[in-house]
Amino acid sequence: MKRNIAIVAGGDSSEIVISLKSAEGIYSFLDKDKYNVYIAIVKRNEWAVKLPGGEHTPIDKNDFSFRENGEVKHFDFAYITIHGTPGEDGRLQGYFDMIGMPYSSCGMFVSALTFNKFACNHYLKGFGVNIARSIHLFKGQTVTDEEVVGSLGLPVFVKPNDGGSSFGVTKVKEASAIRPAIEKAFGEGREVVIESFIEGTEVTCGCYKTAEKEVVFPLTEVVTDNEFFDFDAKYNGQVQEITPARISAELTEKVQRETSRIYDILGAKGLIRVDYIIPADGEPKLLEINTTPGMTATSFIPQQVRAAGLDIKDVMTDIIENEFN
Numbered sequence: 001m002k003r004n005i006a007i008v009a010g011g012d013s014s015e016i017v018i019s020l021k022s023a024e025g026i027y028s029f030l031d032k033d034k035y036n037v038y039i040a041i042v043k044r045n046e047w048a049v050k051l052p053g054g055e056h057t058p059i060d061k062n063d064f065s066f067r068e069n070g071e072v073k074h075f076d077f078a079y080i081t082i083h084g085t086p087g088e089d090g091r092l093q094g095y096f097d098m099i100g101m102p103y104s105s106c107g108m109f110v111s112a113l114t115f116n117k118f119a120c121n122h123y124l125k126g127f128g129v130n131i132a133r134s135i136h137l138f139k140g141q142t143v144t145d146e147e148v149v150g151s152l153g154l155p156v157f158v159k160p161n162d163g164g165s166s167f168g169v170t171k172v173k174e175a176s177a178i179r180p181a182i183e184k185a186f187g188e189g190r191e192v193v194i195e196s197f198i199e200g201t202e203v204t205c206g207c208y209k210t211a212e213k214e215v216v217f218p219l220t221e222v223v224t225d226n227e228f229f230d231f232d233a234k235y236n237g238q239v240q241e242i243t244p245a246r247i248s249a250e251l252t253e254k255v256q257r258e259t260s261r262i263y264d265i266l267g268a269k270g271l272i273r274v275d276y277i278i279p280a281d282g283e284p285k286l287l288e289i290n291t292t293p294g295m296t297a298t299s300f301i302p303q304q305v306r307a308a309g310l311d312i313k314d315v316m317t318d319i320i321e322n323e324f325n
Contacts, residue, residue: 013084
Protein backbone atom coordinates (compact mmCIF):
# COMPACT_ATOMS: atom_id res chain seq x y z
CA MET A 1 0.00 0.00 0.00
CA LYS A 2 1.32 3.42 -0.96
CA ARG A 3 1.38 6.05 1.77
CA ASN A 4 -0.79 9.13 1.20
CA ILE A 5 1.39 12.24 1.46
CA ALA A 6 0.04 15.78 1.92
CA ILE A 7 2.30 18.60 0.79
CA VAL A 8 0.90 21.33 3.03
CA ALA A 9 1.18 24.78 1.46
CA GLY A 10 -0.47 28.19 1.65
CA GLY A 11 -0.44 30.07 4.92
CA ASP A 12 -1.60 33.48 6.11
CA SER A 13 1.43 35.66 5.34
CA SER A 14 2.94 37.46 2.35
CA GLU A 15 5.01 34.36 1.71
CA ILE A 16 2.06 32.34 0.37
CA VAL A 17 3.24 32.79 -3.21
CA ILE A 18 6.61 31.24 -2.32
CA SER A 19 4.94 28.43 -0.39
CA LEU A 20 2.87 27.44 -3.42
CA LYS A 21 6.01 27.38 -5.58
CA SER A 22 7.78 25.21 -3.00
CA ALA A 23 4.81 22.83 -2.98
CA GLU A 24 5.09 22.35 -6.75
CA GLY A 25 8.83 21.73 -6.31
CA ILE A 26 8.31 19.09 -3.61
CA TYR A 27 5.55 17.48 -5.68
CA SER A 28 8.05 17.07 -8.54
CA PHE A 29 10.71 15.65 -6.18
CA LEU A 30 8.64 12.98 -4.41
CA ASP A 31 8.69 9.33 -5.52
CA LYS A 32 5.28 8.75 -7.14
CA ASP A 33 5.95 5.01 -7.35
CA LYS A 34 6.18 4.94 -3.56
CA TYR A 35 3.63 7.60 -2.54
CA ASN A 36 0.24 9.01 -3.46
CA VAL A 37 0.99 12.72 -3.39
CA TYR A 38 -1.49 15.58 -2.94
CA ILE A 39 -1.10 19.30 -2.36
CA ALA A 40 -3.15 20.54 0.61
CA ILE A 41 -3.84 24.26 0.80
CA VAL A 42 -4.14 25.63 4.34
CA LYS A 43 -5.25 29.24 4.61
CA ARG A 44 -7.24 31.08 7.24
CA ASN A 45 -10.58 30.55 5.45
CA GLU A 46 -9.78 27.52 3.32
CA TRP A 47 -8.46 24.06 4.09
CA ALA A 48 -8.66 22.04 0.90
CA VAL A 49 -6.92 19.29 -1.05
CA LYS A 50 -6.12 19.80 -4.71
CA LEU A 51 -7.31 16.70 -6.58
CA PRO A 52 -5.62 15.34 -9.73
CA GLY A 53 -8.26 16.97 -11.93
CA GLY A 54 -7.48 20.38 -10.47
CA GLU A 55 -10.63 20.75 -8.37
CA HIS A 56 -10.41 21.43 -4.62
CA THR A 57 -12.15 19.36 -1.96
CA PRO A 58 -12.49 20.45 1.69
CA ILE A 59 -10.31 19.04 4.46
CA ASP A 60 -12.02 17.77 7.61
CA LYS A 61 -10.08 19.55 10.37
CA ASN A 62 -10.97 16.85 12.88
CA ASP A 63 -8.51 14.42 11.31
CA PHE A 64 -7.14 16.15 8.17
CA SER A 65 -9.08 13.73 5.96
CA PHE A 66 -10.72 14.50 2.61
CA ARG A 67 -13.05 12.93 0.08
CA GLU A 68 -12.05 11.72 -3.36
CA ASN A 69 -14.64 10.12 -5.66
CA GLY A 70 -17.00 9.87 -2.68
CA GLU A 71 -14.45 7.96 -0.57
CA VAL A 72 -12.98 9.32 2.67
CA LYS A 73 -9.18 9.29 2.52
CA HIS A 74 -6.64 9.84 5.26
CA PHE A 75 -3.10 11.10 5.02
CA ASP A 76 -0.18 9.18 6.47
CA PHE A 77 2.28 12.07 6.48
CA ALA A 78 2.32 15.86 6.06
CA TYR A 79 5.22 17.58 4.32
CA ILE A 80 4.94 21.15 5.59
CA THR A 81 6.09 23.83 3.19
CA ILE A 82 4.23 26.87 4.53
CA HIS A 83 6.68 29.77 4.91
CA GLY A 84 5.36 31.96 7.71
CA THR A 85 2.32 31.35 9.87
CA PRO A 86 0.86 28.79 10.60
CA GLY A 87 3.37 26.34 9.12
CA GLU A 88 6.68 27.79 10.26
CA ASP A 89 5.74 29.11 13.71
CA GLY A 90 4.64 25.89 15.41
CA ARG A 91 0.87 26.28 15.10
CA LEU A 92 0.38 23.64 12.43
CA GLN A 93 2.88 21.36 14.16
CA GLY A 94 0.81 21.57 17.35
CA TYR A 95 -2.33 20.65 15.39
CA PHE A 96 -0.65 17.66 13.76
CA ASP A 97 0.70 16.54 17.14
CA MET A 98 -2.83 16.62 18.54
CA ILE A 99 -4.31 14.47 15.75
CA GLY A 100 -1.29 12.15 15.63
CA MET A 101 -0.14 13.03 12.11
CA PRO A 102 3.57 12.53 11.35
CA TYR A 103 5.12 15.55 9.64
CA SER A 104 8.36 16.67 8.06
CA SER A 105 9.57 19.64 10.04
CA CYS A 106 10.78 20.57 13.51
CA GLY A 107 8.31 20.18 16.35
CA MET A 108 6.05 22.87 17.77
CA PHE A 109 8.50 24.43 20.24
CA VAL A 110 11.52 24.47 17.93
CA SER A 111 9.41 25.88 15.07
CA ALA A 112 8.08 28.64 17.32
CA LEU A 113 11.56 29.42 18.65
CA THR A 114 13.29 29.59 15.26
CA PHE A 115 10.44 31.68 13.85
CA ASN A 116 11.29 34.33 16.43
CA LYS A 117 14.68 35.38 15.06
CA PHE A 118 15.69 37.47 18.08
CA ALA A 119 14.74 34.86 20.67
CA CYS A 120 16.35 32.04 18.71
CA ASN A 121 19.64 33.84 18.08
CA HIS A 122 19.97 34.90 21.70
CA TYR A 123 19.11 31.39 22.89
CA LEU A 124 21.87 30.00 20.68
CA LYS A 125 24.26 32.72 21.85
CA GLY A 126 24.16 30.99 25.22
CA PHE A 127 25.73 27.95 23.53
CA GLY A 128 28.56 29.99 22.01
CA VAL A 129 27.00 30.71 18.61
CA ASN A 130 28.19 34.06 17.19
CA ILE A 131 25.40 36.52 16.36
CA ALA A 132 25.09 40.15 15.29
CA ARG A 133 24.33 42.94 17.79
CA SER A 134 20.65 43.88 17.68
CA ILE A 135 17.73 45.83 19.15
CA HIS A 136 14.30 44.24 19.56
CA LEU A 137 11.02 46.17 19.45
CA PHE A 138 7.44 45.13 20.16
CA LYS A 139 4.62 47.07 18.51
CA GLY A 140 4.18 50.32 20.41
CA GLN A 141 7.79 50.47 21.55
CA THR A 142 10.06 53.15 20.16
CA VAL A 143 13.78 53.79 19.86
CA THR A 144 15.47 57.02 18.83
CA ASP A 145 17.70 57.29 15.80
CA GLU A 146 20.53 58.28 18.12
CA GLU A 147 20.09 55.14 20.25
CA VAL A 148 20.20 52.92 17.16
CA VAL A 149 23.30 54.56 15.71
CA GLY A 150 25.03 54.70 19.10
CA SER A 151 24.39 51.02 19.80
CA LEU A 152 24.70 49.44 16.36
CA GLY A 153 26.30 52.02 14.07
CA LEU A 154 25.34 52.31 10.40
CA PRO A 155 24.33 50.64 8.18
CA VAL A 156 21.74 48.51 9.98
CA PHE A 157 19.15 46.00 8.82
CA VAL A 158 15.58 46.57 9.97
CA LYS A 159 13.33 43.56 9.58
CA PRO A 160 10.24 41.83 10.94
CA ASN A 161 11.19 39.45 13.72
CA ASP A 162 8.68 36.85 12.55
CA GLY A 163 8.74 37.02 8.76
CA GLY A 164 10.70 35.70 5.83
CA SER A 165 11.50 36.00 2.12
CA SER A 166 12.85 39.48 2.94
CA PHE A 167 9.35 41.00 3.09
CA GLY A 168 9.53 44.24 5.08
CA VAL A 169 13.35 44.25 5.29
CA THR A 170 15.36 47.45 4.75
CA LYS A 171 19.07 48.12 4.74
CA VAL A 172 19.37 51.55 6.37
CA LYS A 173 22.41 53.71 5.63
CA GLU A 174 21.25 57.03 7.09
CA ALA A 175 19.71 57.80 10.49
CA SER A 176 16.78 59.63 8.86
CA ALA A 177 15.67 56.36 7.22
CA ILE A 178 15.46 54.34 10.45
CA ARG A 179 11.93 55.38 11.42
CA PRO A 180 10.34 54.64 7.98
CA ALA A 181 12.13 51.28 7.92
CA ILE A 182 10.72 50.35 11.34
CA GLU A 183 7.21 51.26 10.20
CA LYS A 184 7.66 49.15 7.05
CA ALA A 185 8.81 46.16 9.10
CA PHE A 186 5.87 46.50 11.51
CA GLY A 187 3.64 46.25 8.44
CA GLU A 188 4.75 42.62 8.13
CA GLY A 189 4.87 41.54 11.78
CA ARG A 190 4.24 42.35 15.43
CA GLU A 191 7.93 42.56 16.36
CA VAL A 192 10.91 44.24 14.71
CA VAL A 193 14.64 43.57 14.93
CA ILE A 194 17.25 46.19 14.14
CA GLU A 195 20.52 44.42 13.46
CA SER A 196 24.08 45.63 12.98
CA PHE A 197 25.52 45.29 9.48
CA ILE A 198 28.34 42.77 9.12
CA GLU A 199 30.63 43.05 6.13
CA GLY A 200 31.55 39.65 4.78
CA THR A 201 30.67 36.64 2.64
CA GLU A 202 27.09 35.36 2.94
CA VAL A 203 26.70 31.59 2.89
CA THR A 204 23.94 29.15 3.64
CA CYS A 205 24.11 25.48 4.65
CA GLY A 206 21.43 22.81 4.59
CA CYS A 207 21.29 19.81 6.89
CA TYR A 208 19.07 16.88 7.84
CA LYS A 209 19.42 13.92 10.16
CA THR A 210 17.61 10.61 10.46
CA ALA A 211 17.95 7.67 12.83
CA GLU A 212 20.55 6.20 10.44
CA LYS A 213 22.48 9.15 9.05
CA GLU A 214 23.57 12.77 9.25
CA VAL A 215 23.77 14.78 6.02
CA VAL A 216 25.31 18.27 5.94
CA PHE A 217 25.27 19.72 2.44
CA PRO A 218 27.88 21.78 0.59
CA LEU A 219 27.61 25.52 1.24
CA THR A 220 26.06 28.02 -1.15
CA GLU A 221 27.64 31.45 -1.47
CA VAL A 222 25.18 34.28 -2.04
CA VAL A 223 26.37 37.20 -4.16
CA THR A 224 24.00 40.00 -5.16
CA ASP A 225 24.42 43.45 -6.69
CA ASN A 226 21.36 44.57 -4.71
CA GLU A 227 21.77 46.20 -1.31
CA PHE A 228 21.18 42.80 0.27
CA PHE A 229 19.66 39.40 -0.51
CA ASP A 230 16.17 40.85 -0.93
CA PHE A 231 13.00 39.48 -2.54
CA ASP A 232 14.12 40.34 -6.10
CA ALA A 233 17.49 38.72 -5.49
CA LYS A 234 15.85 35.61 -4.04
CA TYR A 235 13.10 35.08 -6.56
CA ASN A 236 13.72 37.27 -9.62
CA GLY A 237 17.24 36.15 -10.44
CA GLN A 238 19.13 39.25 -9.28
CA VAL A 239 21.76 37.14 -7.54
CA GLN A 240 24.57 34.67 -8.01
CA GLU A 241 24.16 31.50 -5.99
CA ILE A 242 27.45 29.64 -6.09
CA THR A 243 27.45 26.03 -4.88
CA PRO A 244 29.85 25.00 -3.48
CA ALA A 245 30.90 28.32 -1.95
CA ARG A 246 34.26 29.81 -2.96
CA ILE A 247 35.81 29.54 0.49
CA SER A 248 38.51 27.33 1.96
CA ALA A 249 37.89 23.70 2.87
CA GLU A 250 38.69 24.58 6.51
CA LEU A 251 36.12 27.38 6.61
CA THR A 252 33.55 25.19 4.84
CA GLU A 253 34.04 22.48 7.46
CA LYS A 254 33.74 25.04 10.26
CA VAL A 255 30.35 26.22 8.95
CA GLN A 256 29.16 22.64 8.39
CA ARG A 257 30.17 21.64 11.94
CA GLU A 258 28.36 24.67 13.36
CA THR A 259 25.25 23.84 11.32
CA SER A 260 25.25 20.28 12.63
CA ARG A 261 25.79 21.55 16.19
CA ILE A 262 22.91 24.03 15.91
CA TYR A 263 20.69 21.22 14.60
CA ASP A 264 21.46 19.17 17.71
CA ILE A 265 21.18 22.08 20.18
CA LEU A 266 17.70 22.81 18.89
CA GLY A 267 16.64 19.18 18.55
CA ALA A 268 15.67 19.94 14.97
CA LYS A 269 13.91 17.52 12.63
CA GLY A 270 13.71 17.25 8.86
CA LEU A 271 15.51 19.68 6.58
CA ILE A 272 16.80 22.95 7.96
CA ARG A 273 18.93 25.67 6.38
CA VAL A 274 21.20 27.95 8.37
CA ASP A 275 22.35 31.31 6.99
CA TYR A 276 25.63 32.98 7.99
CA ILE A 277 27.87 35.95 7.29
CA ILE A 278 31.60 35.23 7.37
CA PRO A 279 33.49 38.44 8.20
CA ALA A 280 37.19 39.05 7.61
CA ASP A 281 38.17 37.38 10.90
CA GLY A 282 36.81 34.06 9.59
CA GLU A 283 34.39 33.51 12.51
CA PRO A 284 30.93 32.82 10.99
CA LYS A 285 28.06 34.81 12.45
CA LEU A 286 24.56 33.33 12.46
CA LEU A 287 21.92 35.26 10.53
CA GLU A 288 18.90 32.99 10.89
CA ILE A 289 17.58 29.44 10.75
CA ASN A 290 14.97 28.25 8.27
CA THR A 291 13.01 25.18 9.37
CA THR A 292 10.83 25.14 6.24
CA PRO A 293 13.36 26.21 3.59
CA GLY A 294 12.28 27.03 0.06
CA MET A 295 12.03 23.97 -2.17
CA THR A 296 11.56 25.21 -5.71
CA ALA A 297 13.81 23.57 -8.31
CA THR A 298 16.25 26.51 -8.03
CA SER A 299 16.14 26.92 -4.23
CA PHE A 300 19.28 26.51 -2.11
CA ILE A 301 18.52 23.02 -0.77
CA PRO A 302 17.98 21.37 -4.19
CA GLN A 303 21.16 23.10 -5.42
CA GLN A 304 23.12 21.74 -2.45
CA VAL A 305 21.67 18.26 -2.88
CA ARG A 306 22.87 18.22 -6.49
CA ALA A 307 26.31 19.53 -5.47
CA ALA A 308 26.57 16.71 -2.91
CA GLY A 309 25.94 14.17 -5.67
CA LEU A 310 22.65 13.11 -4.08
CA ASP A 311 19.18 12.60 -5.54
CA ILE A 312 16.54 14.94 -4.10
CA LYS A 313 13.98 12.12 -4.40
CA ASP A 314 16.08 10.00 -2.02
CA VAL A 315 16.42 12.92 0.43
CA MET A 316 12.63 13.38 0.48
CA THR A 317 12.16 9.64 1.02
CA ASP A 318 14.66 9.68 3.91
CA ILE A 319 12.71 12.44 5.67
CA ILE A 320 9.34 10.75 5.22
CA GLU A 321 10.43 7.22 6.11
CA ASN A 322 12.34 8.40 9.20
CA GLU A 323 8.96 9.09 10.82
CA PHE A 324 7.96 5.44 10.46
CA ASN A 325 11.20 3.79 11.59
